[in-house]
Amino acid sequence: MLKRACLALVLLLVTFLVSGLDLSLPAFNPEFDEIEHYSGFSLKYSEEHEQAEWVAYQLTAEEVQGAADRTDNFRPDENISTRSAGLEDYKGSGYDRGHLAPAADMKWSEQAMEESFLMSNMSPQHPQFNREIWKKLEHRVREWAEENGEVYVVTGPVLTDGPYPAIGPNDVSVPRRFYKIILDYREPGIKAIAFLLPNRRCDQPLSVYALTIDQVESITGIDFYPALPDVEEDALESTIDLRLWDPDGVYSPGNAAAGVMAESKPEINVQEEAILYWINSNSMVRHNSTCRYYGKTRSGYYTTEKEGRACGLCGG
Helix, strand or coil, X not given: CHHHHHHHXXXXXHHHHHXXXXXXXXXXXXXXXXXXXXXXXXXEEECCCCEEEEEEEEEEHHHHCCCCCCCCCCECCCCCXXXXXXXXXHCCCCCEEEECCCHHHHCCCHXXXXXXXXXXXXEEECHHHHHHHHHHHHHHHHHXXXXXXXXXXXXXXXXXXXXXXEECCCCEECCCEEEEEEEECXXXXXXXXXXXXXXXXXXXXXXXXXXXXXXXXXXXXXXXCCCCCHHHHHHHHHCCCHXXXXXXXXXXXXXXXXXXXXXXXXCCHHHHHHHCCCCCHHHCCCCCCCCCCCCCCCCCCCCCCCCCCCCCCCCC
């Protein structure tokens, strides 16, 4: 209890140090990285994979209430020096043009809405992934923006576990996994959470895919919130408490099971469940070599009672 109180005090004391800094931007090298800034978001473009490595933005409660209509004006991004992916890359591919910064987060401005349909903001997503759990997570982020006043979001494909299948004449990489990082930097509840989801239909609750930011940083190689003071960055990125975020609505007031779950479930348990979904050894599918459970048995396959379900960490 004393530890938590001390941490809260530290967070309060250092908050003013980063006021005015752009918390939304991950670390990047201005000399070598192509960074583009738009009305509602910024992105780092990967020419190798013909999509953004990350898209970052701040979303406020007021912005969520915007009234700009969706345009569906998908088009190449002329700002990308090497030319972005085009409409022809996705045509007939079987993959959706999946938004990284969602159009529904850009309703506060007609220009921001228009820019959200630039192809630099798209990544190939399995239709059932894009239209189901990814859409659900995007909606939850907007709810968090309303509940907390504002949130900082960084989202994108994992581009460190290739090689990848590719689509279109520009060879757009098809990612195996996508991440979304959310930071609430307003008192009284400064907090952060990360999600890592495989690019396929996902039937599990959102909480199953929750991780710490540190874990996603180790997978992507991206430093997500370098503007934070080190002591605060370490505290926010190394832990999660699902009760503070409630991705699946199980801790909401009036839920009879909420109190039981909050008391009986350690903070890390649900996050660990995301890692403990194993590869199906019968179909000879093993963990990716970067996975912490890769090669844990003599045969190289790890099976338990959860055999047959894809690994939540490496995507399987």
